[in-house]
Amino acid sequence: MASLFVPAKGGAWDIRVVGVFALCVLLFALLQLTPKQYRKYVIQFVTLIAGLYYALEFFWPISHVTGPTKGEAEGNFLTPSMEQISDWLTIIAAFTVGLGVINLSMVHSKRLTKGGNTAFNSLVFFLATLAMVVVGVLKKSHPNSLTSNLYQILFDGALTTLDATMFSIIAFYIVSASYRAFRVRSTEATILLITAVVVMLGQIAVGQALTRGIHSSTLQVLHFEVVRDWILTLANAAAVRAIGFGLGIGGLAVALRIWLGLERGSYFDGQG
Amino acid sequence: MSLSSYLDAHVLHIVPWVGAICTLGLYSVLYKENKIFRFFEHLFLGLATGYMIATTWNDVLLPKWWTPFHDEGKWWLAFALAAGALYYLIYSKKYNWMARMIIGLFLGASAGQQFQIFVNDVWPQIYKSFKPLVPHAAIAAASGHPAIKAVTTSDAINNIIFMVILLCVMSYFFFSFEQKNSFLKGTAKSGRWLMMFTFGAIFGSTIMARLALLIDRMDFLLNDFGSDAFGDNGPKIVLVGLLALTGLVLYLGLKKGGDDPGADVV
Amino acid sequence: MHHANLAVQLLLPAFSLIIIITILAARRKNLFIRRIQGLSAIDEAIGRATEMGRPMLCSIGLGSIDVPTLQALSITSYIIRNSARFNTRAIVPVADPQIFPVAEEAVREAYVAEGRPDQYNPEDVRFLSDRQFAFASAVSGILYREKVAASFLFGTFYAEALIFSETGQQVGAIQVAGTQMTTQIPFFIASCDYVIIGDEFYAASAYLSREPTLLGSIVGQDIVKGLLLALIVGGTLLVSLNPVVGATFSAFLKGK
């Protein structure tokens, strides 16, 4: 088996690659012969095997094994193949980028042909994409001052600035949201309001100055920054942890249902 | 002058200008959705798409696939291309189910990894929740167990509070039976209130991080861009410009009053 | 932890088995699930969009092929199946190229299941960007320009959560949100009409579809949660009453 997978050059490489594709086409043709009502089980089988690999790798008792690339490592008989398998999955997943690009191109080329204002924006979209692809790829394959300058303008000048700006818009939204939502309409809203204000006062200089007057050592626990730390480390941690338990078990249940083909009433039912 | 030498000389001035224009362009959406915002939105989207394609090629496909496949002669990597091609069959009515096969492979893989995710996320939280509720002195290490820290009275009180919050919030998340029992009803309700306590705290503490981002943008506009574009007095010039712009927006906003249809329907 | 220790090897399969058994056992019985207010509001929101004749936005968040995103897709399929009956358009923005084909399939399947395959418009499942804030700006653009009447935000959200919900608020959309990212819940509470919290997110598909197998899964999850609670109470009593035995017990769970 191992002797089969040796790198090849020139014509030998060509033949082998063509062979692989021919084999795949044959395989697909054979699979296509699967009667419609059984296709669902084929898909479920693939899902089961993929999940089983990761589950076994995790649960199987560990011993010291030697992997091809990792050297001495702790794991079981499946561990050495992990790196290679994750590389393969990464490669296969990378090909899906094309699907996203096709979808974007379809939407925007339709707008482009329609004309008008939307067409202009779609043109901007295409030009920006093209510029970034060309400069991004050239910067790696032909590193010189021109590509690196252009990259700096597109990446540092435009893209990361746009990122940071969109991110910072949240500051504006947080103000309007807190102004509108934090009203003492119900017990819940009141609790929300009070803790938010206390925590806010605890983290700014002016807020800390407000309670600096309290000197008595027993009452120092009332300093805003102390209260804030107490809320964030103790009360917050307990509630977040409790929510986390439910989420963890919920996630596990969904995973089990998908893995074992027990999901019903949605796409994952997998009618094939 | 060629483009190359022009850029060499000016790139450090072009970058802040581009940055400032992009910043103001996106901020224009704060007044209302408009043509300028739309332009920058599409520019953003285009650059991000281009970047996605370039990095997928540069960082994944080139080093992990094309180089070993084509340059190093590892011909069996052609199987990866064939497997990836299956995805594209979703557009075919006849072969659509084969795309589901490759999707199924990834669904299975992510489901199988969930055990490890569960253990990494949840498991440590279980034994870290074992907190002593009664004070005791420190216990020295012995065979079979490490040294155990002393528990003071205030530790014990904090631990009791921790436990009560944990149990109340957990009791809220039982779904399969009606919480008729008045004790259970009480714990579930207080669990909800305790969560609001947490959410208020998260909100309050996140505000700072978000404001820091805005302050940084202002710092960029005033100091980085201002000094570069207008020299030493740049920050002041930009500040005055920004304030004038803000005043204008404020004036327009007040003149219109609260009748903006989308705004703040309480 | 890269591999299971002894405690995990014993307890985790046991937990999984409980959930699997309750799923299999539930195929016949009629099971109860308590009311989850935010989820009951979904139909109201669909109704509003239908009445106004404007589209809905169903975001599945930023996640790739992972469990939370698949759960979000399953909630989304339910929403689309319900809206398909009223001929209401649903826009599904996608942020990850790998989840994109899955989302496309799931949405088409939802229309097919309701007998309306012709209503499926491939351009409404829209890949926008895998870059967090480029995606956020594009979703904002959709919310503004399509005058969305109902916005459903289920899935993995980070900081952009507030951008979506505030923009939705500005255009007057009725908004229902739920995420497993606890840190974003407060922002949804501040600007959405209904928010589901914590693992209400994972109970949602059972609640909405009332499929016996899913309801069975909820029972199993409750049992496991009960066991976990008992384990924590037991461990706490142990470290309180006998610190040495307690420390040994935590060390067993922790592994080496």
Add this chain to the structure above:
Amino acid sequence: MVKLLHTLQTVDRRVLYALLLLSVTLPFMPTFSNIKVPVKISPSTQKLYDTIESIPEDSFIIFGTDWSAGTRGENGAQTEALMRHVMKKKLRFAVLCFDPQAATLTQTMAEKLQKQYGYSEGENWCNWGYRVQEQLFFKALANNIVSTVKADTRGRAIETLPVMRGVTSAKDVKLLVNINPTNSYTYYIQYLQGPYHIPLVFAPTAVMAPEAFNYLDSGQIAGMLNGLTGAIEYEQILNVVGRATKDSNCLSAAHLLIIFLMIMGNIAMLLEKRAAKANAAMHLGGQV
């Protein structure tokens, strides 16, 4: 009156945005930027200060920055504060980045500060620039700094730079500084701090700080700045007015604005409710 109260409850969002913009830009004005409201120094910040203070003058340290424009608001202020202290203490440092943007951003910052502290590039500090693959890089660096780093960002061989005199391997590095918005600081712990017992000080964003407290407790991190607050505290210890102190005023102003708005909204709502009730009672009285 009721109408005014109602208006107060439903102020146009753009007015709120404008007020916020005012509150974060006005403190940049020279008149306001000298106001200093003292903050309480947290133990983790104090520890960081003490650690740097304990390093002998003229020691060589690695100054790792791994942030980009996205988190500049927090990490930028931290970098500036820490760099000031390092320059004040006359330590020799090399900038090391695992983020491409960090290399240029840190370079600009160092160039700006160096005049104030009499530093010059090549003499007292240098920039090793952007590197990839922390594990491999650190492993190689620990054994031989010159052959691993080779050249600085200006392409000069580092063995020719005066700042690198007497520095050959990890043993010659006296301190590690890392300003990092992600959890890749653990590589510093795994490959340098742990094996060679070089003290590591760390500056994360506020979001990442809770996780890092574990390492602080266990002593693997010798001191930590918690987000922007940490940077503000640090400038106060150093007694300088830098970026963080200016930011502190902006933060205080914006926080106070938000709290004020929350209170106003609530008062208006309660008053309106009361007025509506009184109105209804009057109305009811008329009917009966």
